[in-house]
Amino acid sequence: MGEEIAISLKNVSKCYKRYAHPVDRLKELLLPGKTYAQEFWALTGISFEVIKGETMGIIGRNGAGKSTLLQLICKTLTPTSGELQVNGRVAALLELGAGFNPEFTGRENVYMNGAIMGLSKQEVDERFEQIAAFADIGDFIEQPVKTYSSGMYVRLAFASAIHIDPDILIVDEALAVGDMFFQAKCMARMRKMMEAGVTVLFVSHDIGAVKSMCRSCIYLEEGTIFHIGNSESVVNQYLKKTREQLESLIQPDILITAKNTQQENLEEPISEASAEIDFWQLPNTGYGSKKSILEKYRVLDSDGNKSDSFDWSEKITIQILAKFFVSAKNYSIGFLIRDIYGLDLFGTNLRYEAANLPELQINQRLLATFTFDLMLQPGTYTLTLGVSVINEDNVEDICDWQDNIYVFKINKLNNLTPETKVYIPTKTEFSIVL
């Protein structure tokens, strides 16, 4: 006799409709028979089975189709073709925003969620205290969910999901929002549920967590299964492929010759025509409203030279030159550093770091210089840049956003690097007490 199957997919595909302009969707409704949509296959030919009690990880780069796959299994989306079978009660913790009614209080949402999951009022009554205790959000349980921070929301969502006695628990990246103590508590609870025979599907960019929690794993790449098997070997394939892809991204620089530019200032912006500056690089075509564009950027090591390989804790400088096509009082230029799994590690921008930014006129350029100690573990990282203007309603308009345009490495130098991926300088004191 075979083992019981919790989830089974046979040749499942999912096609989304994409519209070049929002108005095209309306045109299609008003003019039946004519289509303005482009088809986009987010998943093609997905087949696999999850045995009851198994814990399966799902990994893949941004846009690989992980969330789409989970939503199909939760039945919030339907497959375009193929066969999908799910046996048992599913509790899903998908992206933030799914599930709760923002106008209802935490308590009301717990009851509503329970009812949707097929629990009677009495059954929710019996569990309510445990749910509230696990969520640990104090009096906020009586406040409308729209007043919650994202961390509180996740706490309550996770607490309600695990207390409905699911047969299948589906956890997306959601946990990453909670603080570390809560994450540890959730992981411990998930382990207990796994031991009790609950089937778990776990999507995460945290490769370590996938390896330690999941026996098997699926690696999705552009909507197909690139690899499936035990999580150790799948994760290794993923790391290998990611490294290869990142290395192929390191392109020759566009060099604009000579002259050290350490003394540039706002009064003397660098013009394209000067063409004498060393180390500058040109970004790609990013996305955004283009009210301002990122013209050039460079990453300098502690000696002021361009580099894509640094030592742990080396002082580096990131310079970004943006040109504004609108006059702007409120604006920002910033950067973001991600690890090779696409996880945001840290970043900052002018709005956080600089007071009294000058008001900019049309066609003016601004040079932003960020200098900091690179407290990252040895490994490979990417740099993302962005420029935005903030309109009168205090809404941020992303003007030019360039994802992962620069790839750099932190060298293994000595044994002094801390264990954590990002080291935050901390005042540490010690004394010998006799």
Ligand SMILES: Nc1ncnc2c1ncn2[C@@H]1O[C@H](COP(=O)(O)OP(=O)(O)OP(=O)(O)O)[C@@H](O)[C@H]1O
């Ligand atoms: N409603 C939609 N309409 C059109 N395209 C969509 C829709 N939802 C997702 N997509 C596209 O389908 C692809 C897969 O998206 P999905 O969110 O499943 O990926 P993912 O692996 O979960 O990514 P991430 O790690 O960034 O969350 C992406 O290219 C995405 O742009």
